[in-house]
Amino acid sequence: MKKRIGIIGAGPSGLAQLRAFDSLEKEGKEIPEIVCFEKQGDWGGLWNYTWRTGVGRYGEPIHGSMYKYLWSNGPKECLEFSDYSFDEHFGKPISSYPPRPVLFDYIQGRVKKSGVRKHIRFNTAARWVSFDEETQQFSVILDDLVNDRTYTEIFDYLIVASGHYSTPNMPYFKGLEDFPGAVMHAHDFRGADQFVDKNVLLVGSSYSAEDIGVQCHKHGANSVTLSYRSTPIGVNWPEGIKEVPLLVNFDGDLAHFSDGSQERFDAVIMCTGYQHKFPFLPDEMRLKTPNCLFPDHLYKGIVFNDLPKLMYLGMQDQYYTFNMFDAQAWVARDIILGNLTVPEKSVRTKDMETWLDRSLANKTHDDEIDFQTDYIRDLISMTDYPEFDLDTVAAHFKQWLKDKDNNILKYRDATFPSVMTGTMAENHHTEWMDEMDDSFERYFSESEETPEESLE
Numbered sequence: 001m002k003k004r005i006g007i008i009g010a011g012p013s014g015l016a017q018l019r020a021f022d023s024l025e026k027e028g029k030e031i032p033e034i035v036c037f038e039k040q041g042d043w044g045g046l047w048n049y050t051w052r053t054g055v056g057r058y059g060e061p062i063h064g065s066m067y068k069y070l071w072s073n074g075p076k077e078c079l080e081f082s083d084y085s086f087d088e089h090f091g092k093p094i095s096s097y098p099p100r101p102v103l104f105d106y107i108q109g110r111v112k113k114s115g116v117r118k119h120i121r122f123n124t125a126a127r128w129v130s131f132d133e134e135t136q137q138f139s140v141i142l143d144d145l146v147n148d149r150t151y152t153e154i155f156d157y158l159i160v161a162s163g164h165y166s167t168p169n170m171p172y173f174k175g176l177e178d179f180p181g182a183v184m185h186a187h188d189f190r191g192a193d194q195f196v197d198k199n200v201l202l203v204g205s206s207y208s209a210e211d212i213g214v215q216c217h218k219h220g221a222n223s224v225t226l227s228y229r230s231t232p233i234g235v236n237w238p239e240g241i242k243e244v245p246l247l248v249n250f251d252g253d254l255a256h257f258s259d260g261s262q263e264r265f266d267a268v269i270m271c272t273g274y275q276h277k278f279p280f281l282p283d284e285m286r287l288k289t290p291n292c293l294f295p296d297h298l299y300k301g302i303v304f305n306d307l308p309k310l311m312y313l314g315m316q317d318q319y320y321t322f323n324m325f326d327a328q329a330w331v332a333r334d335i336i337l338g339n340l341t342v343p344e345k346s347v348r349t350k351d352m353e354t355w356l357d358r359s360l361a362n363k364t365h366d367d368e369i370d371f372q373t374d375y376i377r378d379l380i381s382m383t384d385y386p387e388f389d390l391d392t393v394a395a396h397f398k399q400w401l402k403d404k405d406n407n408i409l410k411y412r413d414a415t416f417p418s419v420m421t422g423t424m425a426e427n428h429h430t431e432w433m434d435e436m437d438d439s440f441e442r443y444f445s446e447s448e449e450t451p452e453e454s455l456e
């Protein structure tokens with residue numbers, strides 16, 4: 001009997017797993033039976049933009065946290081697949097920071113070419129998982145959302161690739177209940193349009209606060225204030241954006257901050273991160289972790305230490321993304337196929353502790369980049385995932401941090417060479433601050449005029 005592999009989620013991580021098996025099948029090797037369950041109607045995970053917030057068509061919590069005008073927040077040369085280059089996909093050089101639809105197109109290109117869509121059951125939500133010690137198999141209860149039908153399937157291995165930037169961490173600040181304007185989490189932010197001419201307060205000091213703050217500034221907010229809990233982002237902010245210490249409470253629309261300052265706001269966006277949330281997993285199989293570079297209980301950041309037939313992909317905080325998910329998926333594949341042996345628990349625990357200790361010693365962002373680089377290097381050394389120049393990718397990341405420090409409004413105009421092909425990225429036809437249209441069509445148009453200007 002063929003082994004059965006269940007994958008929960010068809011975002012970049014789940015798709016990496018499908019591609020990992022496909023790469024072997026293309027070599028003529030036999031692969032297990034694979035079924036991937038995706039609760040959305042299409043693949044791509046967060047990259048599959050939705051205008052919806054709250055619940056979807058079938059009453060499921062909306063997964064998507066991406067928004068209009070989202071451009072890559074790091075150089076694309078740092079996330080490039082090593083078995084499918086940007087050159088292969090687009091046939092010509094493109095800029096280093098493309099908008100969401102262009103990156104979504106790239107993600108789709110590889111899996112369309114592979115033909116793995118047949119393994120995915122869309123509009124199907126994983127509801128509950130159990131493990132039978134006797135048969136050593138997983139039962140997964142699934143909801144077919146379109147036909148409103150619940151059924152169960154049995155698997156030998158289960159891969160959880162359901163993402164962890166979807167369920168908001170939403171703090172409370174005294175007086176919020178009487179704040180007269182909009183209060184939302186970054187998860188529900190769909191674009192800066194509604195904040196034109198507004199004074200916006202963003203709570204948080206990480207990627208979401210930085211990017212949503214800059215988007216609001218770019219698209220015409222009157223003022224943007226970022227409130228930090230521990231450390232300010234600390235870049236060279238332009239006029240119109242500033243950082244203040246932590247929000248303490250509201251009196252109506254008047255915010256009080258911990259340094260005694262106060263200011264009135266029209267809207268509040270909580271950029272306070274996300275929870276790792278797995279409502280379909282029982283306690284003994286559930287990963288419980290904050291957003292960090294090495295979640296505890298995962299051997300090699302993948303294998304659930306208490307139950308090695310359960311594997312997680314993409315659960316780390318992410319400098320690296322698509323190629324890290326690949327490196328993980330190739331390891332998971334080879335474990336399933338028996339090409340890699342998972343050592344006994346004490347060895348796994350020791351290995352995890354080494355990585356955990358090192359992750360706790362990270363002091364700077366550069367340390368974190370080096371850490372994740374070495375983590376991926378370790379994974380790649382275990383499989384036949386095509387090697388690539390990780391030291392240069394790490395250098396690109398460090399340059400990206402410097403560029404952001406220098407000019408947060410211009411870092412997306414920088415270009416980097418591909419480590420896969422050597423191709424130097426092109427300058428986009430329009431500087432990022434002047435480019436108000438993030439569509440695929442506009443991106444690939446030759447014109448420097450905005451669409452409105454060309455209609456005149």
Ligand code: FAD
Binds near residue numbers: 013066071124164313
């Ligand atoms: P996801 O993309 O979250 O996909 C998980 C999938 O699992 C989803 O399709 C979901 O519907 C499905 N799922 C969840 N639960 C169930 C269930 N119970 N049953 C069935 N299916 C389920 N990365 C970059 O490289 N560059 C960027 O510019 C960038 N920008 C980002 C901006 C934002 C606002 C956010 C939130 C993240 C950004 N990221 C970026 C990081 C992002 O996490 C990764 O690029 C990538 O999407 C992670 O892939 P994933 O497959 O692990 O998770």
Ligand code: NA7
Binds near residue numbers: 206
């Ligand atoms: P992150 O990177 O997990 O950051 C969460 C931020 O929220 C961080 O600055 C936290 O501050 C802050 N936070 C969390 N809880 C609170 C409370 N209670 N009060 C104030 N501030 C708080 O999440 P992001 O959404 O920025 O990024 C996630 C992904 O989205 C990322 O991969 C991007 O690509 C896009 P702390 O530093 O812990 O004090």
